[in-house]
Amino acid sequence: MAHEPLLSPYAALIARTPVTRAALTVRGGRAHLWRYGPDDAREHMVLLHGFRGDHHGLEPIVAHLLRAHPDLRVTVPDLPGFGASPPLPGVPHDVAGYAAWARVLLRKLAPGGDAVLAGHSFGSVVAAATTAAPGVPLARRLVLVNPIPRRPLSGRDTLSVGATAVLHALAGVLPEEAGTSLLRHPALTRVASIAMVRTPDRALRRWIHEEHGRYFAGFATRASLLESFRASITASVRDSAAGIDVPTLLIGGARDDLARVGDQRALAARFRDARLRLIPGVGHLTHYETPAEVAEEIATFLAADRAPAAAV
Template sequence: MSSTELPETRTAAAPSASRPARAVRVADGEELRSVSLPGLTLTVRARPGVEPGLPPALYVHGLGGSSQNWSALMPLLADLVDGEAVDLPGFGDSAPPDDGNYSVTGHARAVIRLLDSTGRGPVHLFGNSLGGAVATRVAAARPDLVRTLTLVSPALPELRAQRTAWPTVLLAVPGVASVFARLTKDWTAEQRVRGVLSLCYGDPGRVTDEGLRHAVEEMERRLELPYFWDVMARSSRGIVDAYTLGGQHGLWRQAERVLAPTLLVYGGRDQLVSYRMARKAAATFRGSRLLTLPEAGHVAMMEYPETVAQAARGLIADHGGS
C-alpha cells in the first residue's frame, strides 16, 4: 500500500467551483494547506512544533468532525511533536474523493497516501471515533508509519450499541439522510450544533460562548456544501459495514495486530461509544495504557484537553518523543 506520489502543496484559501466560498476558521498558531494527490485532495491543519526537528504527529477526526476538533489539544503537545490534523475526504475543507469511497478502509487509505506522499512517517497517530477506527486500520496495515497510537473513543464494533448511537446506524440506510435533511430544513445552525453538543459532550456547559459561535459558523458553512448529507450517509454506512466485517479484516482482529504502543481514552458519559468497551479495548491492544474520564463524553480531547495531553505526553516521552 505504499505510494510514490508527490503532493502538491498550496495555501488552502481561495474558493473555487469545488471548494466552499466561506472561509474555514484557522486558530492563532495554525496553518492550513491543501495536499493534492491523484483523485484526492486533502486539507491539512498544521500546528508546527515550537522548535525544528520534533517528531511528527497526525490527528484524525471522527464522523461529522474536522481537523478543528484537535485545535484544543495540538498546542498542548507542540513542545513535544510537530502536529498536523487532516480533514478526511469530504469532511472539513477536504473535497470528496473522486472514487466516492467513504468506507473505513477508504479513509485509512487516504491517511496512508498522505503519510507516504509527505514522508512524515512514522508519526504519533491520534484518532477519535471514526478516526479511531481509521487509525487502528492504518496502524495494523502499515506499522512502519505509526510510532505511537492514541485512540479517543474509537469506533470499534459493539455487540449492543447504545440507543443514543442508533441515529448513526439509521443514517447509513439508503434514503434516510435525504429524508432527514428535508425534515430538518427549517432547523437553524445553532439548533443543530446544540443537538450535536448534547450528544457528544458529557457536559455541554463546558463549551464557551466563543466556542459555540465558532461551531455555529462552521455548521453554517458545511450546510452550504452540496455533498454534506451524502458524505455523512456514506461514511455512516462505512462504519456499519466495518462493524460487520469478520476474519482478518475485522477491526478487533486488526486491533490485535497493532504493534505501536497505544493509549486508549474513554469517557464515562459517552453516548456513542460505550464506556464498557474500555476493558475489552485495553485487553485487545497489546501493552496498552487506559485513561478513563468518568465525566467526559465522546470527544475527551475537546472536553478535557489538558488531561488527555498529559496522558499522551507520557506515552510519547516513553516511546520516541524525540
C-alpha cells in the first residue's frame, strides 16, 4: 500500500519565510530565481544549488538562516538546465559556462559587489570558480556548503563515480526518449539518495528520499544534464581555491563520502583566508539533515564581518 507523502519537517518554518519569484535574462537564457527575506535587507546572499537540485533543496537552510538573521535577503536561482530555468542557448553547461553565467547574474543582482556568494555541492564548485575570476571581486565573502575538495574521478570513490558515469554514458547513446527515461528512472534516484543519507531518523530519511524523488529528475534536457554531469565529476573547488581573495567559510559533513575530512582540511589550507567547520554525524546532505547547524555557521560568519574592529 502506498504511503501518504510526508510533510517536510521544515514546512512550518519555510511557510513563514517571505519569498517572491522573479526572472532575469542572463547570457541569453531566462534565469528563474527566488528571493527570500525583505527587499530592503541590509545584506544580500546569492546561493547556488547542487547538481540535479533546484531552489527547493536549499529552502531549509534559507528558512533557518533568515530566522536567525532577519536583516538578510537570500536569492536562490535555479541553475540553467535545472528546475524552472531552461538551458543556456549555445553555451556549454560546464564549470566555465556556469561561472560566466553566475558572474553576469551577480552583476545584475548586486552591481556593487557587496553580496555574499554561496554554493552547495556542485554549486560550491561554480561559486568558487566565479569568485576566483580575475578583476574586481563580484562578492565580498564566499560560503561553500559541502564543498567538493577534489575531482570525484580522482578520489577514493572512483568505482562508484565511474559506475555512475557509465550509466550516464549509456543514457547518452540511447535514443533520446529512452536515454532521458533512464536518467529520470526512480530506481537510480533512490540508489543515489540511499548512498548519501546519514540520519538515523526514519521519518527524515523517508522524507529525504521523497524529496529527491520529487526534484532529482527536474532537469530540462538530456544534453544539458550530461554536460553538467561531466562537469560535476571532473571539477572541484580545489581548482579555484588559490585564486580566491575574499574571506571564505567551508561547511562540511564529517561523514561525507564525497568529501572526506582529510580532503576538506587540505582544501581549506589552499585558500588565503578560509575557515572550515565540520558538522558531526552528517554526510553530503547537510541542507536536508542539519540545515539549522549550517545556518548557524553562516550567521556566525556574517556576524564576524559586521563586528567592530578591536581598539588599538
